[in-house]
Amino acid sequence: MLVTTETRGDVAVLTINRDEKRNAISVALARELAGAVRAAGENHRAILLTGAGSVFSAGADLSEDKVGGSFFAEFNELTRALRRSPAPVVAFINGPAIGAGLMLSMACDIRVLGPAASFRIPVGDMAIGVDAWTVETLADLVGGSLARAMLLTGMTLSREVAVGCGYGLAGEGLDDAVELAALAASKAPLTLQCIKKQFAPDLHSEDERDAAVRAAFASDDLVESTRARAEGRPPRFTGR
Secondary structure, X not given: OOEEEEEEOOEXXXXXXXXXXXXXXXXXXXXXXXXXXXXXXXXXXXXXEEEOOOOOEOOEOOOOOOOOOHHHHHHHHHHHHHHHOOOOEEEXXXXXXXOHHHHHHHOOOEEEEOOOOEXXXXXXXXXXXXXXXXHHHHXXXXXXXXXXXXXXXXXXXXXXXXXXXXXXXXXXXXXXXXXXXXXXXXXXXXXXXXXXXXXXXXXOOHHHHHHHHHHHHOOHHHHHHHXXXXXXXXXXXXXX
């Protein structure tokens, strides 16, 4: 299996299990991971994504002949699966995230950066095109100046700078990320789904986003939150 799934309470922990290839993303891995993300989103309140070993992901598997065509189609489906997932997705960046590995982390909702985390997107060395989502999202997450420097020079973004610019939160180990994912899992599911849709207007129409707002306001969970506050207890959300 290229992806392993472990359940920790309401959190599905998905691990890219290709350590011998530095967790490089092949067509098969992209397809399998997208399926695991969809399944986890249907059965868990939150998802945690990480890599086996010491590297989050070294990027696209350049040993494959399909890197130029079908790889990017499959990888695009993977990033969309992460962004469309009804469950919040937390990434634990256990080591370097390079190229498509960086883009994979960008598609997650929250990033927890381990001590060995670093980021690089050397597209200029690979002579490949860069889509608008990658440029705009990177600029949004690290700032326009850093995004330009990373894309135009291939420079490495250190963990310290990444935390400082807001790309992710500092963490010492996987348990820190699991704790954060569990916290997200305890929140009202319809509200989280609404928030995710608002952060991805390119994937959801205005009508869909408005409907998500209305669904949250009309939910049983809103009644439960009011009751829980009155009774001085934590709410028990059902997603209805």
